[in-house]
Amino acid sequence: MLNIVIFGAPGSGKGTQSERIVEKFGLNHISTGEVLRTEIKNGTELGKTAEGYISQGQLIPDALMIDILASVLDHFKDSKGVIFDGFPRTTRQAEALKVMLNERGQDVSVMIDLDVPEEELMDRLIKRGQQTGRADDNEETIKKRLVVYQTQTAPLKDFYRNEGTYYHINGVGSMEEIFGKITEALEKVK
Ligand code: AMP
Secondary structure: OOOEEEEEOOOOOHHHHHHHHHHHHOOEEEEHHHHHHHHHHOOOHHHHHHHHHHHOOOOOOHHHHHHHHHHHHHHHOOOOOEEEEOOOOOHHHHHHHHHHHHHOOOOOOEEEEEEOOHHHHHHHHHHHHHHHOOOOOOHHHHHHHHHHHHHHHOOHHHHHHHHOOEEEEEOOOOHHHHHHHHHHHHHHHO
């Protein structure tokens, strides 16, 4: 089982690199942001709740997010491994993920931290907003999301350092270059 947490600030390339990892290693992919955007598109109750937080650049409450993750994970019982993209984002979520995986006799194999400086994140997200129309990719919301990342999510680096599964990658460069470094990291833990 290869369970990967792909980690980094908004705009660090988690989604793009996850697609490539899925292709090469045949893993399942959970993007909590995608799950929530689908709920919003479908106009569900969960979508309505999530939209309020997302549009403000805030995190969905942990208890709700952990329930969502658990139900998606249940669909992947016979998986070769899972890429967790956008989850965990708080220490409470990281602890819950550990419990969920331990209950299945598993754990996080590696946490890949895609490290990108803030000015570059801002440029990438503004561009993405123009290209895709994604509602939370506007300057005001991006700034809030980056603060949330620094205060609530970045401390998870220490959580995974303590677990012995932290792997730092410089996330600036071409997609191929970065994917090459990720592949190297994954070959080591496989
Ligand atoms: P993303 O597509 O991963 O950038 O997520 C978009 C938005 O969805 C975030 O800014 C949060 O509002 C929400 N979200 C996604 N994943 C989580 C999570 N693990 N915990 C809390 N909120 C989340």
